[in-house]
Amino acid sequence: MKILIVGAGGFIGGHLLEEILKNHRNWHVIAIDINADKISHLLADENINFFKIDILQDSIEKHVRDCDVVLPLAAIASPAVYVTDPLRVFELDFEANLQIIKWAVKYEKRVIFPSTSEVYGMCEDEEFREDESNCVTGPVCKQRWIYSCSKQMLDRVIYAHGLKNNLNYTLFRPFNWIGPKLDDISNSDNGSSRVVTQFLSNIVHEKDIKLVGGGNQIRSFTDVSDAIGALIKIIKNENNCATRQIFNIGNPNNQASIKNLAHEILDLAKKYDRLKSLAEKIKIVEINPHEYYGKGYQDVAYRVPSIERAEALLQWKPKVPLKESLQKIMDSLFKTTSK
Numbered sequence: 570m571k572i573l574i575v576g577a578g579g580f581i582g583g584h585l586l587e588e589i590l591k592n593h594r595n596w597h598v599i600a601i602d603i604n605a606d607k608i609s610h611l612l613a614d615e616n617i618n619f620f621k622i623d624i625l626q627d628s629i630e631k632h633v634r635d636c637d638v639v640l641p642l643a644a645i646a647s648p649a650v651y652v653t654d655p656l657r658v659f660e661l662d663f664e665a666n667l668q669i670i671k672w673a674v675k676y677e678k679r680v681i682f683p684s685t686s687e688v689y690g691m692c693e694d695e696e697f698r699e700d701e702s703n704c705v706t707g708p709v710c711k712q713r714w715i716y717s718c719s720k721q722m723l724d725r726v727i728y729a730h731g732l733k734n735n736l737n738y739t740l741f742r743p744f745n746w747i748g749p750k751l752d753d754i755s756n757s758d759n760g761s762s763r764v765v766t767q768f769l770s771n772i773v774h775e776k777d778i779k780l781v782g783g784g785n786q787i788r789s790f791t792d793v794s795d796a797i798g799a800l801i802k803i804i805k806n807e808n809n810c811a812t813r814q815i816f817n818i819g820n821p822n823n824q825a826s827i828k829n830l831a832h833e834i835l836d837l838a839k840k841y842d843r844l845k846s847l848a849e850k851i852k853i854v855e856i857n858p859h860e861y862y863g864k865g866y867q868d869v870a871y872r873v874p875s876i877e878r879a880e881a882l883l884q885w886k887p888k889v890p891l892k893e894s895l896q897k898i899m900d901s902l903f904k905t906t907s908k
């Protein structure tokens with residue numbers, strides 16, 4: 570199988586590449602990204618061809634034509650950018666990805682597309698279900714919803730191509746996948762990275778941890794090793810189990826409020842020699858969402874997936890508890906000497 574991964578140098582792409590090159594030696598990967606820093610150690614492998622291409626500038630039509638399955642993972646997935654530069658989010662997350670979908674339709678290729686838990690928005694269901702829960706977003710002046718809407722619109726376009734043109738697709742919805750190499754820890758500006766990296770970089774840079782709106786928001790954190798296990802099953806697609814399906818890929822057992830997450834990370838940090846003295850000085854403080862992200866922000870109080878479908882069709886179940894996941898991330902960054 571020839572797999573085209575666009576955005577292969579990112580968090581998910583990098584972990585997926587590692588797994589494919591280690592355990593699926595009969596698969597060949599065409600990897601595309603503007604940045605290969607996180608995957609440079611993999612590029613000498615004969616099972617991968619890397620192309621440094623900016624998909625906003627250059628066509629990748631021939632790569633779509635030449636593969637069997639395409640995973641268009643390139644996107645901006647950072648709430649701070651949804652608010653400060655919504656058009657950039659639209660151009661990459663929607664327009665550039667739409668073009669890839671059109672080529673996949675033209676050349677009859679299989680598409681595995683990363684939707685997002687964000688499409689459920691402010692849905693009040695206790696557990697979000699792929700075919701039942703509503704997608705609830707806020708007013709246009711809350712531009713943070715441009716990410717959710719861009720992804721939702723692509724979900725709908727892909728679904729429609731499935732109906733009309735028989736497009737062979739799978740949509741997967743990650744719920745806060747976390748693991749080593751999530752984001753760059755060197756930048757500690759407000760909202761510069763996803764929450765786990767943000768809190769760690771606050772500690773490293775001796776800045777207080779800020780709980781946006783009090784930190785009572787609930788999220789379900791999913792260890793990237795579990796998540797990649799689901800993705801591999803989707804790629805394999807045994808007996809067409811993933812064909813024209815939407816899957817929530819999350820860990821409902823790893824629910825935590827952002828406030829609890831902050832305390833968990835700070836407590837863990839005290840066990841690492843490099844962080845101990847820093848962590849003892851850090852305070853956890855509350856901050857108004859508009860002060861932190863700007864007026865275009867609106868929050869999601871609660872986000873827990875139903876994973877019944879992934880359990881039934883993919884025979885997949887996440888295993889790694891949140892604490893273990895956090896430890897793995899911190900070990901990868903700070904090489905613990907005492908636990």
Ligand SMILES: NC(=O)c1ccc[n+]([C@@H]2O[C@H](COP(=O)([O-])OP(=O)(O)OC[C@H]3O[C@@H](n4cnc5c(N)ncnc54)[C@H](O)[C@@H]3O)[C@@H](O)[C@H]2O)c1
Binds near residue numbers: 625645686745751
């Ligand atoms: N990580 C999560 O928990 C999560 C949650 C929901 C949805 N997703 C979706 O999964 C996908 C992958 O997420 P991720 O966490 O790996 O993101 P990431 O930001 O780590 O990776 C995205 C990659 O795309 C590349 N890229 C950006 N602009 C590009 C361009 N113009 N041309 C070529 N490459 C470009 C980046 O260099 C980066 O390596 C995204 O579509 C994201 O929206 C992820």
